[in-house]
Amino acid sequence: MTETQIRPSTGPATLAEVARLAGVSVATASKALTGRHHVAPATRQRVLAAAEKLAFTPNQSARNLLEGRTGTVGLLASDLEGRFMIPVLAGAEDAFGTGSVNVILCDARGDAVREQHHLKALLNRRVDGIIVVGDSTNPRPSLGHRLPVPVVYAYAPSDDAADVSIVPDNVAGGRLAVDHLLAVGRRSIAHVSGDPAYAAAQDRARGFLAGMESAGLDPLLQPLFGDWSERWGRDAVSLLLRSHPEVDGIVAGSDQIARGVLDALREAGKIVPDDVSVIGYDNWEVLAATSRPGLTSIDANLEQVGRVAAMRVFEAIAGTALAPAVEPQPVNLVMRASTIH
């Protein structure tokens, strides 16, 4: 019955049980295990042995209650289906995981009510901070500023300038794309982008136009907007070859559009990259790496967006005040065979 006496409860062992087994007080056991206070080496060993034997794991809820912090951060995703969310999410988890904060994941599934519900749950759980991850780069409603924890927006910026938002730099991306085409000697360059309702499309187009202007060139024609599909890429090429057959470079708004562009060019007898250079956007491996020829593309570095967002909440938790801003993160070029031999 000694066993019963030492472990009367059914659940995991408590510190009191460890202390009793080691023949010390709870206070001493605590000190021995946390290591923050001095304890005689012999005692320490006995406590450690007892803890080991009972498979003791300190109840984090008790610590949370005491410390007022939980070492958790809420990840409020708008929709886990979105393929852009995952890298952001993985980057954030990575940045936190190497520290000792854990991530509580909530999927609002595009529903504002569910988002409020999850927000409340996160606050009840006393998360130390929140990252709101959107599924497009269009601004989204702010959660407001009456929240007792720091909030950082990732991918989709907040519509409130007083918030902190970490976003991919689509303007720089558009510009990087056109600069690359210019660098490989192209001069008659068109931009075929996606749905104009997307900030991503508008921003990339702005970068495109800025790049052309810096080079002292007029774009072949104004950016063409459509949707984010392969079909639109094909259709746009038909238009383009009729109206501007001299085209020698195409900046596509996405890899899917680029794939359509490549197909249509091939079918029109144009050789890529000899006759026309094509660059995509997103560096979506499955599309870019397997298209023929391989598709040069802009990689938005979404993991970094997640990591930086995590860093910002981390800093805020540590006490640094968040500086309200939209922080665009650098993008980079992944070169394949569609722009140059």
Added chain:
Amino acid sequence: MTETQIRPSTGPATLAEVARLAGVSVATASKALTGRHHVAPATRQRVLAAAEKLAFTPNQSARNLLEGRTGTVGLLASDLEGRFMIPVLAGAEDAFGTGSVNVILCDARGDAVREQHHLKALLNRRVDGIIVVGDSTNPRPSLGHRLPVPVVYAYAPSDDAADVSIVPDNVAGGRLAVDHLLAVGRRSIAHVSGDPAYAAAQDRARGFLAGMESAGLDPLLQPLFGDWSERWGRDAVSLLLRSHPEVDGIVAGSDQIARGVLDALREAGKIVPDDVSVIGYDNWEVLAATSRPGLTSIDANLEQVGRVAAMRVFEAIAGTALAPAVEPQPVNLVMRASTIH
């Protein structure tokens, strides 16, 4: 200074503060807010008003400590990059989110040490259960049975038969694929699969062979294994057309392989689906829907794998003992133009 008296602490409001503002005891305030015990309507209103005014949110850590449960489940992912993990994860989050349990997400990044580290953190946090999500369907090491909480394995089964694993039914998938080709009148059917080191490849091949046998047919040749790439799909078709030009149906081990198969067939002058029917596996939208012709494919229903895993932990938490088993989940066929007009 009344304000200071009522809110001496800096953090979120406590129940005691709400009680004081409402002029009642903490116990009454608690009863009024939880609604589990009877309180005079007028008092209730006062308490609610006070809580509202102070933006009170009950400290979940305190409740956890009291109740011994936390209403959280750990999601131990082996690698968030894997594209098969995300739907499983989303399914689990969905199943839990509609209840009131939250998910703590941990990414082991394929590292056993990190996995142990995260496991310990989850146990410290007193999660009520754990779902281990693997990134392939190959069996993975069990976490063991000395754990104080129910564990369910999703996608990758545990290598220990005493555990509960929820997996996609790859055998049924292989069979469903070949049955479909048989149903559309094909008889000379080959199977081009991926890396034979993958259980997924072996299982689908077994299903394929079983389906052929049930139909009283010999497969055109033994399943061909290679890797999961488009290139292998193309190469396999070259081999196949040389050795068995009468082939009229191909079951591909993945959509990527299928895409290569489609390309190679087209280049060899074969019309799909007139001359040859092709079926893929995974129903990876971006590939299957945009290939030409659209690719009929097996959808593994991964969200359901996640949801069922969530249900099993949920049941275990509620007290039902987990029945050790590998539970294969049904898959389904998504028909497009590559198998029949």
Added chain:
DNA sequence: CTGTTAGCGCTTTCAC
């Protein structure tokens, strides 16, 4: 219907 009391598991003064 309301308040008082005890205690969840832990860390931390403060005496000894």
Added chain:
DNA sequence: GTGAAAGCGCTAACAG
């Protein structure tokens, strides 16, 4: 170097 006691915020008896 060690232990007794207080208390983090909350809920569940039990009295009143």
